[in-house]
Amino acid sequence: MAHENKKLKTWASRIPAFVAAVILLQTLWFKFTGAPESVYIFSALGVEPWGRIGSGIAELIAAVLLVMPRTSWMGAALALGIMGGAILSHFAWLGIEVMNDGGTLFMLALAVAACSAFVLWREHAVVLLYVQPLMARVTGRNRPV
Numbered sequence: 580m581a582h583e584n585k586k587l588k589t590w591a592s593r594i595p596a597f598v599a600a601v602i603l604l605q606t607l608w609f610k611f612t613g614a615p616e617s618v619y620i621f622s623a624l625g626v627e628p629w630g631r632i633g634s635g636i637a638e639l640i641a642a643v644l645l646v647m648p649r650t651s652w653m654g655a656a657l658a659l660g661i662m663g664g665a666i667l668s669h670f671a672w673l674g675i676e677v678m679n680d681g682g683t684l685f686m687l688a689l690a691v692a693a694c695s696a697f698v699l700w701r702e703h704a705v706v707l708l709y710v711q712p713l714m715a716r717v718t719g720r721n722r723p724v
Contacts, residue, residue: 599694610635655698662692
């Protein structure tokens with residue numbers, strides 16, 4: 580019974596990664612087909628069509644990384660960076676509401692960012708295993724920070 584609880588707990592802790600991945604994946608249709616909303620957003624930012632296609636590819640990579648347990652932290656870091664850009668774009672140029680969507684795209688960006696932050700927090704020990712040696716190299720120290 581304890582083994583079943585642990586397994587259930589493990590799967591439950593993966594829910595935020597799956598939620599973020601599903602949100603990222605469902606927006607790809609709009610980006611890759613050139614839906615009017617996507618074209619409007621990336622035109623307003625001055626990066627249509629390459630920004631739309633490039634962000635779609637980055638979001639696809641993040642979603643795939645998120646659903647795989649060994650790489651979920653990488654997907655979360657990538658998704659958090661992408662969503663940081665999306666949130667900043669909403670605040671600085673687009674506004675919260677885009678084309679009368681009631682703020683849906685902004686809320687989805689916040690949801691992906693929150694889920695990704697949770698994944699990074701949950702996987703912080705693994706993240707440190709990768710980041711500490713890198714920081715040691717950057718700072719010129721022989722031992723991890």
